[in-house]
Amino acid sequence: MGAGDVLQELMTVEVELQEVQDQIKYLLNRQEKLYERQSDLRALLEACEVPIKDDPSTSVEDWSGSFEWDTRADDVKFNIFGISKYRSNQREIINSIMSGRDVLVIMAAGGGKSLCYQLPAVLRNGVALVVSPLLSLIQDQVMGLNALGIPAFTLTSTTHKEDEKFIYRALEKGEGDLKILYVTPEKISKSKRFMSKLEKCHHAGRLSLIAIDEAHCCSQWGHDFRPDYKNLGILKRQFPNIPVVALTATATLKVQLDLMEMLQIPKCVKFVSTVNRPNLFYMVREKSSVARVVVDDIAEFIKVSYPNNESGIVYCFSRKECEQVAKELRERRVSADYYHADMDVHAREKVHTLWSSSKLQVIVGTVAFGMGINKPDVRFVIHHSLSKSMETYYQESGRAGRDGLPSECLLYYRAADAPRQSSMVFYENSGLQNLYDIVRYCQSKRQCRHAAFFKHFAESLQDCNGMCDNCAFPNDVNELDVCEHAKLIVSLLQEVQEKDQRLTMLQLVDKLKIVQKELGSNLKKEELEKLVLNLILDRVLKEEFQHTAYSTNAYVTVGPLAKNVLQGKRTVKLEILNNQNNVSGNKKYAKRSLMTSGLELKLDQLRKELSSTHGGIFPHSVLSTEQISMISAKKPTSLEELELIIGKVKVQRYGSRILEEVEKYASSDPQGNELPNGDQVSGNRAPKRPKTSSATIFIESSSGDDAG
Ligand SMILES: Nc1ncnc2c1ncn2[C@@H]1O[C@H](COP(=O)(O)OP(=O)(O)OP(=O)(O)O)[C@@H](O)[C@H]1O
């Protein structure tokens, strides 16, 4: 055997070895996925068996019937909370807590979980304890409750000595008026003094219920694990007869079982609501490679669609990008500021507060701007870059429209953004698979965006009602056969690899732009990027990573299924748009403001004014956007009429000012003609958005059961 033959065989063996290694990697990946699925399925099986083995009654209980507290509950709901109609599951959850049961609530962001424990807290005798993970969330909640006249307090490291004394006296001796007490989990696990007072309160029969908000923080499998949440099981051990209600927006089965065990509520009643957010219009826009053009487009979208200063969030990939985008938005006369983890706490709080009180229109943030967001009337969430998974995108975009009113979620996507994310997530467990799922979502020109979420969360499909770009404006898509392009890409990469070199996606696409001419092809840069990414998603190519002193670089190399392409066993297609749909192609934005009448704008102004004169509470605590629409439609002329819309407490506090405004408006516009500001919503997006005579637009995932 000559040296040449040896070399030849060595090369063949090495190529084959590489293939085997690729296949092993692929199989290991697959094995990991299957293990995960196996564990989910086992959990599912266990969950199915729990009621049969442990408590046959749980599956047949009817929580929607009549209960002795119905009248009182309706009164508190309407006259104190100002809420006219329960949303899906709220009434049932309230009834089960009132019946003294432990309860687990899984309900999408903005579904209305707070009312589920706040209303029973008002109805039951004694003090309700609420555990919540973040100071900012707690402060917002306490401020909102106080604005409704409900005596709520918080006990944290920042509580004034006087308040602390008051709270301890209330717990120990039942003195003073304390209905709801918010604490962070650290208080339970670290303060013996607090626990001893709580025990006294319980002993005297004054502990009414225990609520654990954001309960997914208990589980290591959840996305926001907080070690102190692990110790909350002590509450059920110490106070076994007090109902515990755990609430969260997202929890896989594994997380659900985990937190039932940790909180020691194995026999809880479980309410799982749909992940569907039918009021959110989802769209993906082509992102220009020129940074300035992207910001121009975002600024235009905000200024044209939301000219009345409606609140929004822009998510960016990096801290630097946040600062840059915020600055450029300001230069385009959009009121915007940035928020990220590198800022000191006070600067962050300041920006957050300005935005929460609608004095700043847009926060440009990294993912650090997260769980503490309690603002119900966020009308748009824009992603300047793609998120790292479907799950994070669902959470981040889900911060829009928590008040149930129509809102928009817009993601700017270009294939070249994917390697930036992949070099960040590749070391995470299933990080790349998760990223590729959202890349698939972005690349798709045809699949319903809502359907993608149902699929991801393993829920059965529901109608989108035209609430995404692909359903509202179907694209005219042409499927181009690009098998020859794919072969060319694989051979090109093989050649490069043989020379022990590597290419990033951008370098590969630059080369392709030239060599595609061999095929007589003239695909655009963006189309070539998309093709390369599709081949990565299909494992014909794969990404490899290399660390440098400053960064991690992502390279594109030949993947485990490349052979199939070379041997012509696999067809490769690329979706090319014949004419882009209106959403991504047409630049003409339309006004999306929900407040379309002059009176609505006046009332919006009034709630801002009243919020600052009533101790700096949030404008939405004075009147919700839905209430503004109802007042504007009905134009009440007396306090009695107004009370039928917003309930007693709000009428007592703000009734005369509201009537004054309605009257002033009616006398300036006796025919009921709209002021110049009252342009009608028209345009080319979200055509299914209903316009009703009352101007109140409210989309429910399932109907409420009480006309209140
Ligand atoms: N039945 C209802 N009718 C009208 N508005 C409601 C109703 N229930 C709750 N809301 C309003 O919906 C908004 C969101 O409610 P809430 O803060 O309780 O959501 P959540 O489920 O806790 O969401 P998250 O997971 O984001 O914390 C609030 O402004 C609240 O006042």
Ligand SMILES: [Mg+2]
């Ligand atoms: Mg909440």
